[in-house]
Amino acid sequence: xxxxxxxxxxxxxxxxxxxxxxxxxxxxxxxxxxxxxxxxxxxxxxxxxxxxxxxxxxxxxxxxxxxxxxxxxxxxxxxxxxxxxxxxxxxxxxxxxxxxxxxxxxxxxxxxxxxxxxxxxxxxxxxxxxxxxxxxxxxxxxxxxxxxxxxxxxxxxxxxxxxxxxxxxxxxxxxxxxxxxxxxxxxxxxxxxxxxxxxxxxxxxxxxxxxxxxxxxxxxxxxxxxxxxxxxxxxxxxxxxxxxxxxxxxxxxxxxxxxxxxxxxxxxxxxxxxxxxxxx
Amino acid sequence: xxxxxxxxxxxxxxxxxxxxxxxxxxxxxxxxxxxxxxxxxxxxxxxxxxxxxxxxxxxxxxxxxxxxxxxxxxxxxxxxxxxxxxxxxxxxxxxxxxxxxxxxxxxxxxxxxxxxxxxxxxxxxxxxxxxxxxxxxxxxxxxxxxxxxxxxxxxxxxxxxxxxxxxxxxxxxxxxxxxxxxxxxxxxxxxxxxxxxxxxxxxxxxxxxxxxxxxxxxxxxxxxxxxxxxxxxxxxxxxxxxx
Numbered sequence: 001x002x003x004x005x006x007x008x009x010x011x012x013x014x015x016x017x018x019x020x021x022x023x024x025x026x027x028x029x030x031x032x033x034x035x036x037x038x039x040x041x042x043x044x045x046x047x048x049x050x051x052x053x054x055x056x057x058x059x060x061x062x063x064x065x066x067x068x069x070x071x072x073x074x075x076x077x078x079x080x081x082x083x084x085x086x087x088x089x090x091x092x093x094x095x096x097x098x099x100x101x102x103x104x105x106x107x108x109x110x111x112x113x114x115x116x117x118x119x120x121x122x123x124x125x126x127x128x129x130x131x132x133x134x135x136x137x138x139x140x141x142x143x144x145x146x147x148x149x150x151x152x153x154x155x156x157x158x159x160x161x162x163x164x165x166x167x168x169x170x171x172x173x174x175x176x177x178x179x180x181x182x183x184x185x186x187x188x189x190x191x192x193x194x195x196x197x198x199x200x201x202x203x204x205x206x207x208x209x210x211x212x213x214x215x216x217x218x219x220x221x222x223x224x225x226x227x228x229x230x231x232x233x234x235x236x237x238x239x240x241x242x243x244x245x246x247x248x249x250x251x252x253x254x255x256x257x258x259x260x261x262x263x264x265x266x267x268x269x270x271x272x273x274x275x276x277x278x279x280x
Numbered sequence: 281x282x283x284x285x286x287x288x289x290x291x292x293x294x295x296x297x298x299x300x301x302x303x304x305x306x307x308x309x310x311x312x313x314x315x316x317x318x319x320x321x322x323x324x325x326x327x328x329x330x331x332x333x334x335x336x337x338x339x340x341x342x343x344x345x346x347x348x349x350x351x352x353x354x355x356x357x358x359x360x361x362x363x364x365x366x367x368x369x370x371x372x373x374x375x376x377x378x379x380x381x382x383x384x385x386x387x388x389x390x391x392x393x394x395x396x397x398x399x400x401x402x403x404x405x406x407x408x409x410x411x412x413x414x415x416x417x418x419x420x421x422x423x424x425x426x427x428x429x430x431x432x433x434x435x436x437x438x439x440x441x442x443x444x445x446x447x448x449x450x451x452x453x454x455x456x457x458x459x460x461x462x463x464x465x466x467x468x469x470x471x472x473x474x475x476x477x478x479x480x481x482x483x484x485x486x487x488x489x490x491x492x493x494x495x496x497x498x499x500x501x502x503x504x505x506x507x508x509x510x511x512x513x514x515x516x517x518x519x520x521x522x523x
Contacts, residue, residue, distance in 0.1 A: 178474075179479065181479070183475035184474075184475070185477055188477055264477065265478065265479040265480070266478035266480040267479075
């Protein structure tokens with residue numbers, strides 16, 4: 001069996017960083033990354049970008065050496081992707097924050113509102129309902145992160161956690177401030193009827209969103225990173241695939257619309273619009 | 281901070297420009313030339329207005345009132361530049377241009393126009409003169425570039441004057457916002473309080489303070505970006521000139 005030699009150069013400076021001899025032809029890029037990590041312990045595999053061309057696309061971990069357009073002495077270029085953090089960690093942090101922060105406002109923890117309101121509860125039942133819905137929403141997201149989602153990338157750049165958390169935590173705190181405020185005004189346009197309809201919309205979209213997540217999960221066998229096109233299944237909530245390719249976002253938007261209607265809080269409508277603009 | 285809205289337009293015109301014609305078509309070029317000529321003229325009107333008012337009054341206090349209308353007209357007109365980027369006839373970033381123009385428009389309308397008491401402040405003259413000189417140079421730069429006939433002097437001025445004008449403008453802007461604060465707090469201008477039907481609140485006073493604070497990270501970034509551009513653009517020309 002012919003062994004390969006692999007040399008890894010820095011994509012910017014072209015310095016020779018690593019030379020591996022006697023590499024098996026059926027070695028994967030993932031295995032090469034582990035070997036590279038041994039000689040450069042500060043660059044763990046997740047932060048390595050290995051490519052054939054200094055300005056080219058990153059090779060996938062699953063790519064096999066002998067199937068790549070290289071000779072028996074393969075030259076790869078390395079770029080440091082920077083400190084990485086796992087998607088799961090990021091999701092748990094960015095969803096855990098809103099869950100806890102909202103509850104702090106709901107229970108009127110000191111230093112948020114005027115001292116005479118500390119640890120009081122709102123007299124409006126819609127405020128309690130909103131708290132339950134908001135908490136349910138983020139609990140659902142946390143559980144989906146742990147048990148439902150299958151991620152194609154293990155990690156993302158570290159700075160993303162600061163960006164994402166600022167966004168999620170900021171908006172959660174801001175809307176919680178208004179909804180749980182002592183001077184909060186419950187829906188006035190259609191009163192109780194409005195809240196009921198809003199709740200139905202909210203729950204409908206939560207179930208819809210969950211159904212889509214399950215459907216997408218089932219497209220991807222465990223441990224794999226395949227991407228397949230989703231189609232409607234027997235579950236009526238998935239029939240929306242006929243109209244939209246990422247209906248989890250549609251349902252998400254619907255949930256927030258329901259929540260806005262329920263609380264009649266302008267900020268949430270504004271946030272949702274920004275959110276969708278950013279996602280799109 | 282928008283004092284000299286130098287922008288990030290990649291108009292490094294020279295005779296060795298690459299042949300890929302991704303620029304505006306003939307009609308768009310004609311329109312842009314007219315636009316830039318009109319803007320140059322407009323800011324010249326403001327400049328002349330300031331000088332004349334100074335000579336007539338004998339002092340540089342309260343000159344804002346003599347150029348208030350053309351200032352509002354031409355500064356607001358700059359909003360078109362966002363459209364130019366969005367449509368693609370100008371190769372600049374919509375976000376960056378939008379940010380610069382909107383911050384100018386904000387200062388013109390939401391601060392100077394809205395808080396009458398600051399209109400007689402000297403800080404207003406400080407940023408208005410900085411803007412005026414900058415814009416005259418900037419718009420003539422664009423005009424000549426579009427006509428492929430850019431005098432070195434204009435290019436030099438555009439990439440050098442900002443060294444003084446930018447800090448000058450920023451100082452004027454900050455001082456003006458600071459002067460507006462007590463009046464905004466007293467009158468509750470543009471502020472919404474609880475309780476209300478939409479459960480929303482906005483404190484313009486706090487917003488202005490946050491705006492002032494935002495200058496701290498933003499101004500150095502923009503300033504040093506311009507300095508880097510200066511090195512690139514003026515160094516290249518010198519190289520070319522020595523050939």
